[in-house]
Amino acid sequence: MxxxxxxxxxxxxxxxxxxxxxxxxxxxxxxxxxxxxxxxxxxxxxxxxxxxxxxxxxxxxxxxxxxxxxxxxxxxxxxxxxxxxxxxxxxxxxxxxxxxxxxxxxxxxxxxxxxxxxxxxxxxxxxxxxxxxxGNTLTSAFIVKSIEKAALQKNVDLKLSSLLIVGATGDIGMACVQYLKNRTHKLLLCARNEKQLKKLSDQLDDENIENDYSISLRDLIPKADIIICVASSNISEISNCKENVIISDAGYPKNLDSKVENNFDLIFHGGMGQVNFGFEFYPDYTDSFYQYP
Ligand SMILES: NC(=O)c1ccc[n+]([C@@H]2O[C@H](COP(=O)([O-])OP(=O)(O)OC[C@H]3O[C@@H](n4cnc5c(N)ncnc54)[C@H](OP(=O)(O)O)[C@@H]3O)[C@@H](O)[C@H]2O)c1
Structure with missing residues (x-):
């Protein structure tokens, strides 16, 4: 070229x-x-x-x-x-x-x-x-909209649900917090840096948003009805989830490995959308790129 x-x-x-x-x-x-x-x-x-x-x-x-x-x-x-x-x-x-x-x-x-x-x-x-x-704004929009859609499909009432965000203090995690804070029952916040988590939690407290935070994923997982994974590193362990938990793995590369994925019914790759029209590639390599559902 x-x-x-x-x-x-x-x-x-x-x-x-x-x-x-x-x-x-x-x-x-x-x-x-x-x-x-x-x-x-x-x-x-x-x-x-x-x-x-x-x-x-x-x-x-x-x-x-x-x-x-x-x-x-x-x-x-x-x-x-x-x-x-x-x-x-x-x-x-x-x-x-x-x-x-x-x-x-x-x-x-x-x-x-x-x-x-x-x-x-x-x-x-x-x-x-x-x-x-x-492009993080678009990613965040895809994530939160797909969560709403998945909840609707599974007859899960967001307003009654506890939503865990892994990577809550990050760019995309914070955007998800902002959009979903008034649409869920409770936010569960997870990241590795406790100070930043506390800061976010304090801000939510000031707004009377029900929330809990921990650097230990293990502590939060059993309480979550819905989980959004948007951490910038791999999450090796995800166990003791509620039955029928909805999980959106929006990390890229994926936060959860495929072995973990096989253990859950409703887990999907959030944060991605497929555009079917309005673009052309020269040369057209679409058949060998991006094979996510
Ligand atoms: N689906 C898509 O199309 C798409 C598009 C853009 C980005 N992404 C992906 O989205 C993810 C987040 O992006 P971002 O821009 O928000 O990144 P970011 O601003 O760096 O935020 C990353 C967040 O993950 C936390 N974190 C990292 N490792 C963790 C771990 N092991 N356990 C718990 N929390 C952890 C970080 O906090 P601590 O450092 O305190 O742990 C921080 O809260 C990345 O995987 C990125 O590749 C996806």
Missing amino acids: DSSTPCLDFAVVGHQDSWENIAAFVNRLRNKSQGDLSLQKIKNIFPFIPARDLFRVKVNSKTGASINGVYIDTFIEPDKLNTSYLRSNIKKVHDGIACAKKMGAKVVALGGFTSIVLEGNFDSISTKNSKFTT
Whole structure:
């Protein structure tokens, strides 16, 4: 792709969350006659690919307006998202941002883990010609609306329910708190930093919002009718839940591993929406990207 294209409306900087997705994508790019690359070969090559644009995106509105963008992959390895790889991941995110700026993107959206990697520290990024967004507002809206929908489907009255938010003091967790605080019976707040939890709890007390908080997930889980997981790290243990608990795992990558998921009836991947119309990809790789329900 011509990287000197003037004035792209937007760039999305992202990463893949599974080797399966990556393998499907890489092998989709290959000429059929070359055959598929083995997963091991892909794993050997992938980390050395510099951040780069992969395809263009055109988004059309109902009114006929359209904007043009590009998807830039950081080539962060899906199994190296934890803090031990922070330094190299930050570098990859910065490389993705540099690529977006070089292409003249007016708005740069930091998708998935790329915004977490920067931990809200955008001071290091020059925002002179490009504006930045994490898309967290949209994610939060998807989460709370899907909770309302799931509760309706399961005949669960939100007004009588205790809602546990794991990652309550985070960007998305706080947005969920704000929206759901007057729509639930009680909020249960969990994170690792007790001081921040107490601060949030005190604010809710001031507003007469029923709440409880703990750094121990174990203490809160048995009291929860509904659970939203929006922590920025993996939650290894989730047990002693109420029967029929509704769980939305909106972490990205997922907070709960698939073994945990199999134990519950109503668990879903919150925070994601599927847009079926109004966009075009060039080339069109939709069949090998984002296979979430
Ligand atoms: N579904 C989507 O499309 C989508 C889009 C954007 C982001 N996300 C995901 O949403 C999650 C949260 O994003 P964010 O921007 O809100 O992050 P954030 O601002 O960094 O907040 C993370 C929250 O998780 C807490 N936390 C981290 N590890 C925890 C643990 N082991 N147990 C309990 N709490 C823990 C943090 O508090 P302490 O540090 O005090 O523990 C904080 O409250 C991330 O996984 C992100 O990738 C999903």
